[in-house]
Amino acid sequence: MSALSARERMLGRLRAAAPAAATTAAVDALDARIDAHFDNRRAPATPAGLAQAMQAALDAAHTQVWCASGDAWPAQLAHRLAAAGVRRLLLDPAGAEGAALAQALPAGVAALAYDRPIEDWKAELFDTVDAGFTVARSGIAATGTLILAPDARTPRTVSLVPPLHVALVYADTLHADLHAAARAERWRDGMPTNLVLVSGPSKTSDIQQTLAYGAHGPRALWVVIVTRTASADAR
Numbered sequence: 001m002s003a004l005s006a007r008e009r010m011l012g013r014l015r016a017a018a019p020a021a022a023t024t025a026a027v028d029a030l031d032a033r034i035d036a037h038f039d040n041r042r043a044p045a046t047p048a049g050l051a052q053a054m055q056a057a058l059d060a061a062h063t064q065v066w067c068a069s070g071d072a073w074p075a076q077l078a079h080r081l082a083a084a085g086v087r088r089l090l091l092d093p094a095g096a097e098g099a100a101l102a103q104a105l106p107a108g109v110a111a112l113a114y115d116r117p118i119e120d121w122k123a124e125l126f127d128t129v130d131a132g133f134t135v136a137r138s139g140i141a142a143t144g145t146l147i148l149a150p151d152a153r154t155p156r157t158v159s160l161v162p163p164l165h166v167a168l169v170y171a172d173t174l175h176a177d178l179h180a181a182a183r184a185e186r187w188r189d190g191m192p193t194n195l196v197l198v199s200g201p202s203k204t205s206d207i208q209q210t211l212a213y214g215a216h217g218p219r220a221l222w223v224v225i226v227t228r229t230a231s232a233d234a235r
Contacts, residue, residue, distance in 0.1 A: 031188075034179070035179075035183065038177070038179045038180070042176050042177065042180070045141070045176050047171040047172045047174065047227075048171070048227070050141040050171065050174035050175070050176065051067060051141075051171040051174060051225050051227060053141040053142065053176075054139055054140075054141040054144055054169075054171075054174055054225060055067065055144075055225060056144075057141065057142065057143055057144025057145075058144035058200070058221075058223055059144075060144070061144050061199060061200030061201075062200055062201060062203070062213065062221075063144065063200050063201065063221045063222070063223055064220070064221070064222045064223070065222070065223040065224075065225065066223075066224065066225070067171070067224075067225045067226075067227050068224055068225070068226060068227070069226070069227055069228065070226055070227070070228045073168070073224050073226055074100045074101050074103070074104035075104050076224075077101060077104070077166065077168075077222075077224055078101065078104040078105045078106060078109070080222070081105070081109055081131065081166070082105075082106050082108060082109055084164070085130070086109055086130040086131045086164065087108060087109060087110065087130055088109075088110050088112055088128055088129050088130050088131075089101075089105065089109055089110065089111055089112065089129075089130065089131050089132075089133060089166075090112050090113075090114060090125075090129050090131065090132040090133065090158050090162060091111055091112070091113070091132070091133040091154075091158075092113065092114070092133075092135075092153040092154045093111060093113050094113075094153060095135060095153070095154075097133075097135045097168055098111075098133065098135075101133060112129065113153075114153060114154065114155060114157065114158060115153075118157065125157070125161055126161060129161070129162045130162060130163065130164060131162050131163070131164035131165070131166055132157075132158035132159055132160075132161065132162040132164070132165055132166065132218075133158070133166045133167075133168070134148055134154055134158055134159050134165070134166070134167050134168070135154075135167070135168050135169075136148055136167050136168065136169035136173070137149040137173070137185075137195075138169070138173040138174065138175060138181060138185065139169045139173065139174045139175070140174070140175055140176075140177060140178055140180075140181055140197075141174050141175065141176055141177075142176060142177045142178075143177075143178075143199055144199055144200070145178075145197050145198065145199045146167050146169055146197070146198040146199075146223065147181060147195060147196075147197060148167070148195070148196040148197075148198060149192055149194070149195055149196075150194055150196060156194070156196060159196065159198065159217075159218070160217050160218070161217075161218075162218060163214060163218055163219055163220065164218055164219075164220045164221075164222065165198070165201070165217075165218040165220070165221050165222070166221075166222045166223075166224070167198070167221070167222070167223050167224070168223075168224045168226060169223060169224070169225055169226070170225075170226045170228065171225055171226060171227045171228065172228065174225075198221070200221055201213050201214065201217070201218055201219055201220050201221040202214055202215060202216045202217030202218055202219060203215070204216060
């Protein structure tokens with residue numbers, strides 16, 4: 001018996017023993033059961049309630065987080081950045097949020113765009129940039145998780161390299177849990193090639209369980225939850 005025929009025999013036995021492929025109807029039925037399971041466990045939630053839960057979860061994860069209205073957050077954030085000693089801030093000036101923040105920054109804080117290959121300014125990026133600003137695609141309230149979708153103008157480096165990561169997330173993009181996020185954003189129809197889930201600053205612990213921040217990324221995380229309206233911010 002040749003090696004090729006032995007391989008064919010083995011593959012033939014495996015194919016014969018394999019179960020039939022699931023039908024579309026069976027997959028849809030399974031999805032419906034999963035959705036019903038989570039729906040029965042999940043209490044109704046409003047954007048304000050999700051924002052409150054998101055803030056509580058982030059607070060517990062050593063994150064500085066606050067809510068702000070859509071017209072007030074740039075000035076508030078700019079003031080906090082200056083007070084914290086940030087002098088060089090990495091952001092996307094072509095995005096609406098990045099442009100608004102850049103315009104609000106005081107003279108002592110410079111806005112930088114990620115417009116060069118990392119090889120051309122690696123030392124500058126790692127040694128002189130104080131903070132990186134990103135806009136989250138959405139968030140998961142139950143765990144205080146930001147869902148980031150890096151792109152060419154805001155690559156993963158912006159939220160990973162600077163010692164301070166500042167993220168903005170809109171309250172009306174928050175989901176109750178991971179299942180709700182995957183279903184509402186229809187990940188099954190076209191999963192993005194790169195989603196980053198951030199649930200606090202970088203942290204690790206040694207064998208003695210001593211917690212240290214900043215070992216593998218930013219040691220501090222700020223999150224601005226934008227409520228879009230001043231009344232929601234006041235609440």
